[in-house]
Amino acid sequence: MSTKRTNPLRRTAPRFRRPVTALAVLALSAALGLAGPQAAQAQPQTFSAAELAAAGDAVLAADIAGTAWGVNPATGTVLVTVDKRVSATEVAELRRSAGAQADALTFERTAGTLQPHLQGGEPVWSNAGRCTAGFNVRAGTADYFVTAGHCTQGVSTWYTNASRTTTIGPTAATSFPGNDYGIVRYTNPAVPRPGTVNCGGTIIDITGPANPTVGQRIWLASSTTGCHSGAVTGLNATVNYGAGGIVSGLIQTTLCSEPGDSGSPVFTRTGDGTTGLAVGVLSGGSGNCASGATSFVQPINEVLAAYGAVLT
Structure with missing residues (x-):
């Protein structure tokens, strides 16, 4: 299997509007505890798809573990999520790395460690x-x-x-x-292989794959953290887990997840809740199910296409 480090942001839509950099800097500074609540005058600014792609490429090139990024359709910027490992100095380094596209980056802090x-x-x-x-x-x-x-x-x-x-x-x-x-x-004929998912005791019949949309409600089923729902917050996200573990093309979600959840099925529920569509498998995330988290999902359609497979 080939690996990729190409930035999926090059497929994002044309131009967006956002508050100019002063508000973005103040929001990040407040999140990191670096500045007081000073006001700034917002002015409209737009970024092209090429500028957003260049900003994302710069974050990739900086190679700072504990970062995840993708285009935020609500603001038309590249939203960079940073975990507790990322210092204020490293955030500044990310902005310097983006150069002329620094204003296209906005930042948010997530609890815990992306892993x-x-x-x-x-x-x-x-x-x-x-x-x-x-x-x-x-x-x-x-x-x-x-x-x-x-x-x-x-x-x-x-x-x-x-x-x-x-x-x-x-x-x-x-x-x-x-x-x-x-x-x-599967090589052991005695091991069952149903086309269903156990969601907290409710058996969900998975009838096909789905391409998720931002804002859509999804579920994760795990014997570690149980069966719970969240929302899709972004598409085509890239995550730097550290130690060379950079993954792109992921779905960003508000699903909570913890160590023990890797590979868990992520799906929609339709009809009376006993049928659903496969969205992907859990890659990783941060935080925990007590305080909430950011989690990332590998899309199932990419897997099916790679192996010429169909869901059973």
């Missing part, structure tokens, strides 16, 4: 740890489950139990970093 959430929900085990079986798929005549790529990277065999006595099958493919997805092939 891939290794271990997982509906539990599956490897010698490296515990992750989640997200959605079951079929490619050709073989059955697989999709999970996070940082889970499958470097792992050969998966099991249904912590003692690693009941084999599921081998990792068939991995794409991480760049993307964050992998698939595991």
